[in-house]
Amino acid sequence: MGITKVVEIPVVTTEVPIGPQHPALHEPIMLKVYADGEEVVKVEVNTGYNHRGIEKLCEKNTFYRDIFIVSRVCGICNAVHANCYVRALEQILDVTPNRRAKFLRVLSMELERIHSHMLINAVMAEIVGFETLFMQIMLDRERVMKAKEILTGNRVSADYMMVSGVRRDIDEVKRDKIKEILLKLKSKIEYYKKVFEEDETLVKRLVDVGRVKYEDATSHSFVGPLARASGVRIDSRASDKYDAYDEIPFNVITRTEGDSWARMMVRWDEILESIEMGIYILNNLPSDGNPVPDERRLPRRFPPGEAYTRVEAQRGELTYYVMSDGKTQNPYRVKIRTPSFNNIVNSAFMYVKHTLADVPVILTSIDPCISCMERVTLIDLEKGVRQRIPLKQLSSGGRK
Amino acid sequence: MDVAEKLKLLEDFALEKSVLKPNRKLFVVEPSYVRRIFESLIEKLGHGGFYLSTIVGTDLKEENKIRLDYYVVMLPEEETVVIRTFLPRENPVIDSLIDIIPGALAGECETYDLLGVVFRGNPFLKRGFFVPTDVSEKGIYPLRKDSGV
Amino acid sequence: MRRPKLIEVIFRNLVTKPSTVQYPREKTEVEPDSRGIQYADLSKCTGCSLCSIECPADAIKMTLIPQEYEVPKTNPRRLFPLINYGKCVYCYRCVKICPVNAYIVTNKYDIASSTRYTSENLSLATLKKVVSS
Numbered sequence: 103m104g105i106t107k108v109v110e111i112p113v114v115t116t117e118v119p120i121g122p123q124h125p126a127l128h129e130p131i132m133l134k135v136y137a138d139g140e141e142v143v144k145v146e147v148n149t150g151y152n153h154r155g156i157e158k159l160c161e162k163n164t165f166y167r168d169i170f171i172v173s174r175v176c177g178i179c180n181a182v183h184a185n186c187y188v189r190a191l192e193q194i195l196d197v198t199p200n201r202r203a204k205f206l207r208v209l210s211m212e213l214e215r216i217h218s219h220m221l222i223n224a225v226m227a228e229i230v231g232f233e234t235l236f237m238q239i240m241l242d243r244e245r246v247m248k249a250k251e252i253l254t255g256n257r258v259s260a261d262y263m264m265v266s267g268v269r270r271d272i273d274e275v276k277r278d279k280i281k282e283i284l285l286k287l288k289s290k291i292e293y294y295k296k297v298f299e300e301d302e303t304l305v306k307r308l309v310d311v312g313r314v315k316y317e318d319a320t321s322h323s324f325v326g327p328l329a330r331a332s333g334v335r336i337d338s339r340a341s342d343k344y345d346a347y348d349e350i351p352f353n354v355i356t357r358t359e360g361d362s363w364a365r366m367m368v369r370w371d372e373i374l375e376s377i378e379m380g381i382y383i384l385n386n387l388p389s390d391g392n393p394v395p396d397e398r399r400l401p402r403r404f405p406p407g408e409a410y411t412r413v414e415a416q417r418g419e420l421t422y423y424v425m426s427d428g429k430t431q432n433p434y435r436v437k438i439r440t441p442s443f444n445n446i447v448n449s450a451f452m453y454v455k456h457t458l459a460d461v462p463v464i465l466t467s468i469d470p471c472i473s474c475m476e477r478v479t480l481i482d483l484e485k486g487v488r489q490r491i492p493l494k495q496l497s498s499g500g501r502k
Numbered sequence: 503m504d505v506a507e508k509l510k511l512l513e514d515f516a517l518e519k520s521v522l523k524p525n526r527k528l529f530v531v532e533p534s535y536v537r538r539i540f541e542s543l544i545e546k547l548g549h550g551g552f553y554l555s556t557i558v559g560t561d562l563k564e565e566n567k568i569r570l571d572y573y574v575v576m577l578p579e580e581e582t583v584v585i586r587t588f589l590p591r592e593n594p595v596i597d598s599l600i601d602i603i604p605g606a607l608a609g610e611c612e613t614y615d616l617l618g619v620v621f622r623g624n625p626f627l628k629r630g631f632f633v634p635t636d637v638s639e640k641g642i643y644p645l646r647k648d649s650g651v
Numbered sequence: 652m653r654r655p656k657l658i659e660v661i662f663r664n665l666v667t668k669p670s671t672v673q674y675p676r677e678k679t680e681v682e683p684d685s686r687g688i689q690y691a692d693l694s695k696c697t698g699c700s701l702c703s704i705e706c707p708a709d710a711i712k713m714t715l716i717p718q719e720y721e722v723p724k725t726n727p728r729r730l731f732p733l734i735n736y737g738k739c740v741y742c743y744r745c746v747k748i749c750p751v752n753a754y755i756v757t758n759k760y761d762i763a764s765s766t767r768y769t770s771e772n773l774s775l776a777t778l779k780k781v782v783s784s
Contacts, residue, residue: 167707241670256686317549323603
């Protein structure tokens with residue numbers, strides 16, 4: 103079955119390619135924007151510039167090697183990817199890490215959430231032309247990266263998760279260092295949040311841009327801050343209570359505005375929540391044994407079984423399905439569904455009726471992570487054809 | 503409507519029930535019922551009452567079947583349920599959900615291209631979404647176990 | 652609308668030193684236990700090739716130790732893990748999986764070079780050369 107219908111573009115519209123080099127972020131995605139004067143009438147999302155076939159690769163490697171392979175799906179959210187996969191393995195093996203390990207896992211994931219949200223907020227400031235704010239936020243983000251380096255041993259690639267535990271423990275000195283960084287950061291974040299709330303330029307560029315209604319968010323399977331800004335309360339930390347999230351107090355941030363500004367504000371509030379969580383973890387770190395398992399003694403054989411784990415990544419709900427047939431050392435099937443996959447592919451309806459200058463703003467407010475999205479894409483420059491859907495159908499939420 | 507009531511909707515269609523780790527209710531259904539299940543979900547819960555999280559296709563070569571799992575998250579409790587169905591491996595065809603749930607687009611196109619499951623009624627299915635043309639021209643579906651990719 | 656006082660920050664930054672580290676001239680500070688390059692201590696290594704099997708990036712190749720080196724008796728096959736740092740992803744799986752804890756870890760991170768950079772010299776330096784009689 104091939105493409106039967108291609109949407110006819112009226113002659114009066116102009117086609118403006120935005121991307122694939124640096125459309126908003128330094129990531130390869132191309133938005134083919136059809137504009138009538140300044141107004142956007144239709145957007146095609148063309149992707150496929152960044153593709154590796156990770157799922158097939160996972161089937162060809164052993165369970166333990168896959169922990170490090172899935173960490174490389176995305177640089178910014180590597181700890182959550184590894185955590186989700188490792189927890190799926192733990193479900194298959196029926197082992198649980200001790201409480202200290204669970205707390206440390208949450209700490210590494212929350213540090214990651216802080217720096218990822220700071221990055222996208224900084225990029226948003228850059229996109230609207232506020233370079234000073236961009237530089238300031240990036241400078242403070244560097245401190246979080248340092249905290250992550252103290253905890254995991256590397257600024258970006260944490261490689262922190264291991265079946266039934268974590269790979270490094272922290273001592274008193276490191277704990278105090280991380281706590282100091284987080285305490286210092288808190289006042290800064292509150293200040294930046296105020297800038298986003300009050301600054302005229304930012305407010306003018308973000309408010310009422312790219313509004314998503316509650317029903318559209320659920321029927322298009324939007325997840326993460328994008329859904330939470332539209333009032334949809336999706337947070338697998340609160341519902342699944344994996345790792346130590348059942349013991350650590352936190353609030354799920356939702357807003358009802360549903361525009362780009364609300365999405366950025368959700369992120370700022372989540373950073374503040376994460377900082378609180380980080381400080382709580384460091385103050386209440388349980389000491390019930392060694393969180394670091396001896397990797398030489400982990401089980402080599404996996405029993406047959408399957409597990410489906412969800413994790414709240416920075417960009418939304420990330421799910422892993424892992425199946426073991428018990429015969430080989432390799433997983434039978436690994437299915438990764440990243441939040442950006444849902445968020446970007448289904449986002450084309452958001453741009454319509456805004457001006458060309460709003461397109462990068464809306465794209466940035468989704469927090470697209472191209473490498474996350476395209477981990478299954480092998481080689482293809484035509485993936486955009488999937489976007490040749492009558493836009494009315496998309497924007498009406500599929501209801502005819 | 504609480505979770506038990508929502509699950510009741512699915513239980514009417516279920517051939518068998520089990521639990522997928524960790525604690526996800528799993529309902530095995532006939533392939534021809536899948537679309538009707540989603541229609542009744544929309545009818546009872548509305549578009550804001552659930553979302554389709556992902557579609558996972560697995561090639562079970564030894565049983566000569568292809569397994570399709572629809573992962574649905576019920577809102578606002580965020581209860582993940584799995585709707586599982588089995589298709590014959592030679593001619594896997596199932597009704598598409600695209601016109602009632604636009605979020606199914608990504609999962610359906612991906613499953614078609616990588617496993618060869620045809621979603622009847624989805625006009626956007628095309629070989630070469632993900633797979634490079636040199637592979638797709640041979641008619642190979644990479645995630646099938648005998649594909650040799 | 653009240654303007655936030657970003658202007659203060661800007662003026663403060665005008666008089667202070669730039670935050671940017673002038674990298675090649677000035678070293679970036681890393682933690683002493685951050686994950687840098689690692690190499691095998693050949694006085695301990697038994698040549699079992701477990702690290703090579705487990706490496707997720709296929710960066711480790713088991714290689715024959717040249718004849719001029721004295722090899723401990725625990726390594727009868729005279730093999731040592733040769734790490735290609737260009738391929739290595741620094742996950743430290745090899746360090747953690749090694750049955751005899753033979754790996755030496757460093758926090759050295761500046762490994763960019765125009766030639767192929769491997770652990771050959773570092774590892775072989777842990778062995779003594781045969782004194783030709």
